[in-house]
Amino acid sequence: MNAPASPAPEPGRCQRLKAASRREHDSVDTLVLGVRPFESRERYALFLQVQHRFHGSLQALYGDVQLNRTLPGLAALSRFEAVQADLRDLGLPVPGVPAPVQLSAPAEALGWLYCSEGSNLGAAFLFRQTQQLGLGAQRGARHLAPHPDGRALQWRQFVGLIDALVLSEEQERQAVDGALAAFEFYRSSVRDIFG
Structure with missing residues (x-):
């Protein structure tokens, strides 16, 4: 006799965010590969400008006191300083900190x-x-280098914190809105900077 099949576990919040933003994510991937950012150092310099704009616009979120209470260790995850160091490594100007992202609701921060x-x-x-391109974790590509504990562990820890939050249905929608806005912001930055 076969045991009854267990119901499939409910997908976690990050899985739901992934499903809701899959098309936007794939669109960004296609766009980034299409602009050939690793074809030359000149094109990589443009990519760094995109990264500077994106990660810099999130600095206020990574430094937010309430978000750091909700997601302990968040501030240490920011890659903005590493992007700035990468720009300096290549002898490129380091622009000021971009304007912070504007949220319509606090839960949108989770999506970003x-x-x-x-x-x-x-x-x-x-x-x-x-x-x-002759770059690496010590020079020019610091912000892309893996965390000392590895990418997977860092991601699992972050997912665990996000998935454990208790949100209302409206806040769930706002988190999805934030993810969609983040992908659109990145896509727009790539088009703007690469032309």
């Missing part, structure tokens, strides 16, 4: 942070590409 931290997983591929 989900996109930013999720991009660190995809950065493994990008990091390998920088090595063809």
